[in-house]
Amino acid sequence: MQTVLVLLLVALSVAYLVRKLRQEFSGKGSCESCGIHQPVTNHRKGK
Amino acid sequence: MRKIALVGNPNSGKTSVFNQLTGLNQHVGNYPGVTVDRHAGKFKSHKGAVIDVIDLPGTYSIFPKSTDEQVATEILVSKDHQDHPDLTVVVVDATNLERNLLLFTQIKDLGLASILVLNMVDLVSKEGIKIDSPKLSELLSGTQVVEVDAKNGQGISDLKRTIVQHSLAEEKPFLADSRISDNGSPGDLSGEDQVLDTNTRYRKIKQILSFCQSKSETNQSRKQLSRRLDQVATHPIWGYAIFLLILFIIFQTIYELASVPMDLIDEVFLVASQWVLANLPPGILTDLIAEGIVPGIGGVVIFIPQIALLFAFIAILEETGYMSRVVFIMDRLMRPFGLSGKSLVPLMSGMACAIPAVMATRSIDQWKERLLTILVVPLTSCSARLPVYVLLIALVVPEQKLGWINLQGAALLFMYLLGIAGVLLVSLLLKSLIKTKRKGFLVMEMPTYKIPRLQNVWLLLYEKTKLFVWEAGKIILAISIVLWVLASYGPPGRMEQAVSGIDPELEDQVAAAKLENSYIGIMGKAIEPTIEPLGYDWRIGIALITSFAAREVFVSTMATIYSVGEDFEENETLMERMRNEVNPTTGEKVYTLATGFSLMVFYAFAMQCMSTLAVVRRETKSWKWPVIQFIYMFVLAYGASLLTYNLLA
Numbered sequence: 001m002q003t004v005l006v007l008l009l010v011a012l013s014v015a016y017l018v019r020k021l022r023q024e025f026s027g028k029g030s031c032e033s034c035g036i037h038q039p040v041t042n043h044r045k046g047k
Numbered sequence: 048m049r050k051i052a053l054v055g056n057p058n059s060g061k062t063s064v065f066n067q068l069t070g071l072n073q074h075v076g077n078y079p080g081v082t083v084d085r086h087a088g089k090f091k092s093h094k095g096a097v098i099d100v101i102d103l104p105g106t107y108s109i110f111p112k113s114t115d116e117q118v119a120t121e122i123l124v125s126k127d128h129q130d131h132p133d134l135t136v137v138v139v140d141a142t143n144l145e146r147n148l149l150l151f152t153q154i155k156d157l158g159l160a161s162i163l164v165l166n167m168v169d170l171v172s173k174e175g176i177k178i179d180s181p182k183l184s185e186l187l188s189g190t191q192v193v194e195v196d197a198k199n200g201q202g203i204s205d206l207k208r209t210i211v212q213h214s215l216a217e218e219k220p221f222l223a224d225s226r227i228s229d230n231g232s233p234g235d236l237s238g239e240d241q242v243l244d245t246n247t248r249y250r251k252i253k254q255i256l257s258f259c260q261s262k263s264e265t266n267q268s269r270k271q272l273s274r275r276l277d278q279v280a281t282h283p284i285w286g287y288a289i290f291l292l293i294l295f296i297i298f299q300t301i302y303e304l305a306s307v308p309m310d311l312i313d314e315v316f317l318v319a320s321q322w323v324l325a326n327l328p329p330g331i332l333t334d335l336i337a338e339g340i341v342p343g344i345g346g347v348v349i350f351i352p353q354i355a356l357l358f359a360f361i362a363i364l365e366e367t368g369y370m371s372r373v374v375f376i377m378d379r380l381m382r383p384f385g386l387s388g389k390s391l392v393p394l395m396s397g398m399a400c401a402i403p404a405v406m407a408t409r410s411i412d413q414w415k416e417r418l419l420t421i422l423v424v425p426l427t428s429c430s431a432r433l434p435v436y437v438l439l440i441a442l443v444v445p446e447q448k449l450g451w452i453n454l455q456g457a458a459l460l461f462m463y464l465l466g467i468a469g470v471l472l473v474s475l476l477l478k479s480l481i482k483t484k485r486k487g488f489l490v491m492e493m494p495t496y497k498i499p500r501l502q503n504v505w506l507l508l509y510e511k512t513k514l515f516v517w518e519a520g521k522i523i524l525a526i527s528i529v530l531w532v533l534a535s536y537g538p539p540g541r542m543e544q545a546v547s548g549i550d551p552e553l554e555d556q557v558a559a560a561k562l563e564n565s566y567i568g569i570m571g572k573a574i575e576p577t578i579e580p581l582g583y584d585w586r587i588g589i590a591l592i593t594s595f596a597a598r599e600v601f602v603s604t605m606a607t608i609y610s611v612g613e614d615f616e617e618n619e620t621l622m623e624r625m626r627n628e629v630n631p632t633t634g635e636k637v638y639t640l641a642t643g644f645s646l647m648v649f650y651a652f653a654m655q656c657m658s659t660l661a662v663v664r665r666e667t668k669s670w671k672w673p674v675i676q677f678i679y680m681f682v683l684a685y686g687a688s689l690l691t692y693n694l695l696a
Contacts, residue, residue: 002330009335010532013525017596020522024661 050099051210052122052132054154056147057105060166061138062086063197065102068207085130092211101130109153109233110241114409120233123157133215134160136206141165141194142174144260148252149245152221153233155190160215162191164206169196175263182259188219222247273495277372286376293369294463297360299456305352306446312352313620316345320610335531338610342621343527346606347519347599349621350434355512357433361399362507366499370395375493384471385478390420394470397427398463401659405666415481421666422676423473425659426652428466430515431598435650436462438602442626443643465651473683523603526593530604533567534611559631562611581649581685582642582692584630591649598655641695645688653684 053068055061069088086102103122104115111117122130135154139147144165154161163183165171171178184192193209195202226244227233236244279285323337364370374391381391389411397404404424411417428436436459444458536542545564546557562568563585570592571585578588586608594601609624619627628637654660654677663673 002328002332005332006335006532009528013528016521016525017529020525021657024657 048097048099049134049210049215050101050130050132051134051136052130053100053102053136053138054119054123054150055105055138055166056107056140056150059105059138059140059147060197061105062102064136064138064164064166064195064203064206065100067195067197067200067203069100090207092207094211096211098210101132103130106150108150108245109157109227110236110245113411123154123159124233132159134162134210134213136162136164136210138164138166138197141167141171141178142176144178144256145249145252148256149248152248152252153227155187155218155221156225156227157233158217158220160213161218162193162206162209162213163187165192165194166197168194168202169199175266177261177263179259183255186255186258187221190218222251269495273368273493276496277493280369280372281375283379286372287380290373290376293364295457295460297357298460298463299453300360301353301356302453302456302459305356308352309349310620312345312349313622316341316348317620319345331535334535335528338535339527339531339607340524342606342610343523343530343603344520346438346603346621347434347523348516350437350602351512351516353437354430354433354515355508357430358511359504359508362504363499366497366503368494368496371493381471381474384474385419386423386470386474390416393420393424394427397424397429400429400431401425401427401656402662405659405662408666418667418672419474419477419481421663421672422477422679423470425654425656425676425680426466426469426473428463428651429598429656431519431656432462432466432650434599434602435594436647438605438622439638439643439647441622442638443640462647462651465648469652469683473679519597519599522597523600526596526600527603527607530567530589530593530607531611533570534562534565534608537561537565537569558611562608565611567608580692581688582639582645582696584637586637587642587646594655596655596657598650601650639696641692644695645692648691649684649688651684652680652687654680 053061053065065086065088068090070090088100088102090098090100092098101122103119106116106119108116109120109123111120122128122132123135125131137151137154139151151161151163165178165180168178178194180192180194184190191209191213193202193206195206197203222244226236226240233241280289320337320341323333323341327333327336361370364373374395377395378391381394386394390408393404393407393411396407401424404427405421408417408420408424411420440455440458440462444455447454449457542561542564545560549556549560551557563572567589568585571589574588574592575583575585578591583591586605589608590601590604593604605625606621609621609628625638626636629635630637660673660677663676664670667673
């Protein structure tokens with residue numbers, strides 16, 4: 001059971017890191033320390 | 048459908064007015080060909096008519112000096128432009144009418160239908176200023192004037208009504224013989240004509256304001272006091288001495304105040320790991336939580352007191368108005384090194400984070416000058432370096448006082464000054480490679496000194512700290528989990544083979560051998576020969592690899608590495624475990640003064656921030672400059688660390 005949970009956590013972490021990496025270079029990333037976003041293009045604010 | 052454009056000086060509160068008018072009905076895009084954001088939205092009148100609103104980039108005048116100003120001017124001047132408005136709503140900072148009205152008078156002379164919005168009226172009375180709006184409207188030949196406090200939404204319904212009911216009739220010209228009205232593009236006017244036109248406008252604006260604006264004596268005396276203080280704060284010698292003294296006091300105080308909560312947090316996370324191991328059923332999930340997640344998160348949480356204190360001090364300096372004086376004196380210091388006044392604001396904001404700093408370089412109109420600034424901005428010490436510095440200083444600088452000087456505080460100040468020195472030296476070098484034709488001048492307004500409002504300081508401190516914990520926390524958690532797995536497992540049979548010759552009683556040696564033969568250990572070992580001359584071992588090598596994502600990951604990586612295989616029974620906190628770490632081949636401590644400073648110097652100069660690389664690529668529209676920046680910063684970091692290690696070893 002613990003092994004399954006660890007595998008799940010690892011898969012989620014890797015998926016999150018890959019998503020973060022893709023965001024960074026598509027111009028929608030943000031600084032990890034301060035959360036400041038890069039300028040965004042064609043995305044709706046507040047929706 | 049009626050189309051309106053919001054126009055105004057930067058910091059006039061134009062965007063607050065835009066947000067109040069449109070609410071959530073807004074979207075952000077880009078103007079074609081340039082990296083200037085296009086903010087558009089809409090609102091409905093009480094009769095159901097839809098009004099299109101465009102928030103134009105902030106501009107001081109219609110004689111454009113930057114890309115942002117160029118975009119705004121083009122929209123206002125060119126009737127064929129798709130965003131050319133039927134009505135311009137000029138937002139001005141009511142506490143500084145004289146400067147803000149210049150743009151309004153120019154727009155009036157373009158013949159555009161306009162409304163004048165006096166924003167920040169709440170501050171007007173606080174500063175002892177009185178404005179007679181009906182009189183102002185009369186003196187501006189009937190332009191409709193609306194008073195608002197956009198922050199609190201006051202006056203917004205009046206503004207909406209005025210926009211909907213406006214006749215869209217052209218404005219009467221402000222100057223009878225304006226050079227703007229009979230010329231197609233104001234930017235084409237010669238420099239001399241622009242100056243003449245501006246001076247004539249200011250004269251007339253002053254005259255008009257003398258009839259409809261009065262300032263109290265308190266306001267005048269506050270200004271006088273500010274001027275007197277400025278004679279010292281901006282003095283060519285005393286100005287720098289005071290700035291250094293303030294920095295010194297800040298870093299000393301940070302160390303004095305933060306040590307107690309930091310030790311407490313370190314203890315709490317040690318107890319948490321012990322509790323997890325003692326109370327959860329044994330297994331790999333328990334090990335992951337105790338050795339990976341808890342120490343990983345703890346490694347960052349421990350620095351919250353120091354980061355929060357630094358943010359608080361920065362907020363106080365901004366609130367008092369002293370930060371503007373710092374920008375002013377630094378301008379004088381940086382000019383001989385090839386950096387112009389306009390580079391200064393990005394460089395100062397780089398102390399917090401390089402991303403907004405790189406974006407702030409858009410105000411620099413000359414491309415080469417902008418590029419030079421982008422290339423050096425990441426050398427200023429951003430907040431992500433703080434945890435790295437604090438951890439290493441705690442390890443290698445004794446917790447002692449020399450007289451009344453806290454040595455650790457002095458070391459932290461040194462690292463910040465090193466960042467500034469790096470900016471100056473690299474600029475000097477790049478100046479000869481990237482030749483700029485002319486330099487922009489820094490024109491800035493000195494706000495009067497104020498007593499900081501505690502509520503504002505607290506809000507800024509809370510927001511920044513929350514963001515740090517939340518944004519950095521997510522990535523640190525993910526990396527800690529992956530790292531723990533890579534540090535706990537290795538290629539089949541390799542770890543077992545490595546520990547086969549060691550007495551199982553010697554738990555520390557067994558754990559070290561396992562880690563060395565784990566996947567991450569193999570990676571660290573692979574780069575060890577490259578980093579050995581800098582005084583680093585393979586464990587530090589692992590942290591160097593993971594922190595290429597972001598600098599603060601260094602700390603959580605070290606925390607995880609020094610926790611894998613740990614039974615936490617010896618009650619050693621992370622700091623103590625690292626401090627006691629011994630190199631098995633030399634028998635000496637791993638973290639010596641030479642290694643610690645060499646590592647800090649590496650972090651001061653290396654480009655270990657993916658987000659910054661991404662934003663540089665976006666701003667320069669090519670991979671060339673981020674790649675050059677990455678390489679030059681790596682070479683600089685390697686060279687400087689090598690030098691530091693050899694000098695101190």
